[in-house]
Amino acid sequence: RKEVEQDPGPFNVPEGATVAFNCTYSNSASQSFFWYRQDCRKEPKLLMSVYSSGNEDGRFTAQLNRASQYISLLIRDSKLSDSATYLCVVRVSGGYQKVTFGIGTKLQVIP
Amino acid sequence: GAGVSQSPSNKVTEKGKDVELRCDPISGHTALYWYRQSLGQGLEFLIYFQGNSAPDKSGLPSDRFSAERTGGSVSTLTIQRTQQEDSAVYLCASSLAQGGGYTFGSGTRLTVV
Secondary structure, rough: OEEEOOOOOEEEEEOOOOOEEEEOOOOOOOOEEEEEOOOOOOOEEEEEEEOOEEEEEEEEEEEEEEOOOOOEEEEEEOOHHHEEEEEEEEOOOOOOOOEOOOOEEEEEEOO | OOOEEEOOEEHHHHHOOOOEEEEOOOOOOOOOEEEEEEEHHHOEEEEEHHHHHHEEOOOOOOOEEEEEEOOOOEEEEEEEEOOOOHEEEEEEEEEOOOEEEEEEEOOOOEOOO
8 A cells, every 4th residue: 555645636627616635644653744736847836734623725725634544635616727736745753754745636627 | 045956957968877966955954855756757755864864765766876965955866877767857855854844946857868
């Protein structure tokens, strides 16, 4: 089983739709979670951290379910500019910060 | 600097030649990571530095790959005797040791011909 698993998609959604991605992780010692966005032929950029209580940033909501070992990203009112690949990132903190990236979920928002 | 700087941004090299890729992390970031990404693929972990030491180099694909970091700052990834399968974008990221997200450089696009 991969340490971090994501559905690679693509998810094709119309403008204005709500779309959700999940990401599962296998290491129960994982402590930090992030969502990154990567545009075509660009480097990944931090979208948002994921906190235990869940957090929201505008149209984006991230949630963590430690019991089931998954995190989610919800995008409301999708815009064409949201088209990108969304990477799930998991870090096991401590003496050595092992970081694992998911393969990414591709989102295409269509007019 | 303000961001993670990588150089060169593009490198075309002949098969069999050695290349050096440079990463200049954000000042004060003690953790530094190298990844590579082939076209349409996910990020492949190569090596992690904490300060000048590399506690995890498990991702280096062969002994042709090596990396070092000096002064807790600049890192160099060296690929010897390059092969066509080494063609990819090599990304560097840095972060504060105590947490927070990572900042990536814009990468070096390596093409081996």
